[in-house]
Amino acid sequence: MTETFKSFIMLTNANVTGKYKYRDIFQILPAPDHFPRAPYLEAHHPCLLEVRYTFTPDSSKRMPDKTEVSSWIQRKDYENKIIHEIKTLFGVFSFSKFVSTQDVHSWTIRTESGCALDPEWRQLSYFANEHQHEISEFTNSTISQIEENQTAESYRFGARFTGSDFSIPDLLSEILDAYYSLDQDNKSAFLRSATLxxxxxxxxxxxxxxxxxxxxxxxxxxxxxxxxxxxxxxxxxxxxxxxxxxxxxxxxxxxxxxxxxxxxxxxxxxxxxxxxxxxxxxxxxxxxxxxxxxxxxxxxxxxxxxxxxxxxxxxxxxxxxxxxxxxxxx
Known part of the structure; x- marks a missing residue:
């Protein structure tokens, strides 16, 4: 069972200016300066999500044609499950959360100042050059922690302030402790509800x-x-x-x-x-x-x-x- 660290480029609904590390499971960091950014406060903002996991391929897994599922495919699926779980939990417990881009094409109009309002056919996506996906450990950053809000007060308010930076409830780590302590049956049940x-x-x-x-x-x-x-x-x-x-x-x-x-x-x-x-x-x-x-x-x-x-x-x-x-x- 191999221990692996990975760094994923993610998009959020608020600008990430600090760091948040949850035990030895994942860490959120601001995107490097050279990453493309939208010129607006309310936009999809890039950040880094670092995860740690252990993984062993299952040799008994088979494709529909009965051939063995390659280990790299199994690893990719496993990583997708980890990211989906983290995104789902933030969607329920935090008003600052991860967002997804759809790999689809659509007509768009550029919104930069001075641009002509000509429709362009584009793919909705995001990537950044020279990003190191494989890492050996969590990045040891000296930046300040992500701002915390009082959980009960923010839940009663029911939203985040427009233009505010990425923040988290002050009970988020305790909530995540509680979630990760659940047995698999309760975890699966909660994830179904959280997905809905x-x-x-x-x-x-x-x-x-x-x-x-x-x-x-x-x-x-x-x-x-x-x-x-x-x-x-x-x-x-x-x-x-x-x-x-x-x-x-x-x-x-x-x-x-x-x-x-x-x-x-x-x-x-x-x-x-x-x-x-x-x-x-x-x-x-x-x-x-x-x-x-x-x-x-x-x-x-x-x-x-x-x-x-x-x-x-x-x-x-x-x-x-x-x-x-x-x-x-x-």
Whole structure:
């Protein structure tokens, strides 16, 4: 089993000006000065993600044609899993996070000062010359640490300030300790929920209604995992299951988010709205028919922003509970 260090070029939604090292697993550093940068505060900013891992190829793995999967392919897949996991965790626990470029072509218009507004056919991608991918150890940098924010306060606020540099919650290391201490079954369950959560954020610009349903489903997925071993009692007369999905959903959020009467009502309303969206196509205002001038769907805005905050707090508290850490108050 070989110990390996790698340095990956990543893009983030905020400029990385400091460093953050999480134990012997990964480290975030600012990009070197020669890396291309966008001339805007709000853009995709380059940084370096250094990871350490141990890997042994599995000789029993086979391609669809039954030939052995090459060790370099297995290593590449393993590295992709590591990066995906880190990106997914930051998407849930931090408002400064990694972003992905799609290897697609699209019409673009240059935004530099003085450029003609002529459309150009381009590929969306990022790379930098002379980057050393293979490293022997974590870079020992003397730059200052990445700024930390109070976790509970930033979660309640629900966003990062426009133009601010890359920052992290002050409990991030404890949260990551809790996550990495989970057994594989709980890890996989959490990653499924976290993936739904992150997809909900991405989808919001396309469809607020589907985004909202994804947020609710991210919680529902973890609730289903928690109760998967329970025997479901059925009615003797009609064989219908004698349990309420809404009740379990609500009970989970009461425990890991807040048990205030106002929020309990919101949990029930959210689950009901999710069902209407998925089963009856009851979209939020403006999706299937454009809204009128100066009209806005404030109900959708408050429901989506509210469920995002609730998800983030509940996921954090569920993970911290597994590690016997104090909870984040909603």
């Amino acid at each position: 959560f992150n997809n909900a954020i991405k989808i919001n610009q396309i469809s607020p209604s589907v985004s909202f349903a994804c947020f609710v489903s991210s919680i529902e997925s973890l609730v289903a995992h928690i109760h998967k071993e329970e025997k479901i009692e059925k009615c003797k007369e009609c064989s219908a299951p004698r349990y309420s999905v809404t009740r379990k959903f609500t009970a989970f959020l009461e425990k890991y988010s807040s048990d205030s009467k106002e929020l309990i009502s919101f949990y029930k309303q959210s689950y009901g709205r999710r069902s209407k969206i998925l089963h009856a196509g009851a979209l939020f205002l403006g999706e299937h028919v454009p809204v009128e001038w100066a009209e806005s769907d404030w109900e959708a805005y408050h429901m989506i922003s509210g469920i995002e905050r609730i998800c983030r707090i509940a996921f954090t508290n569920w993970v911290l509970e597994k590690y016997n850490c104090p909870s984040v108050q909603s």
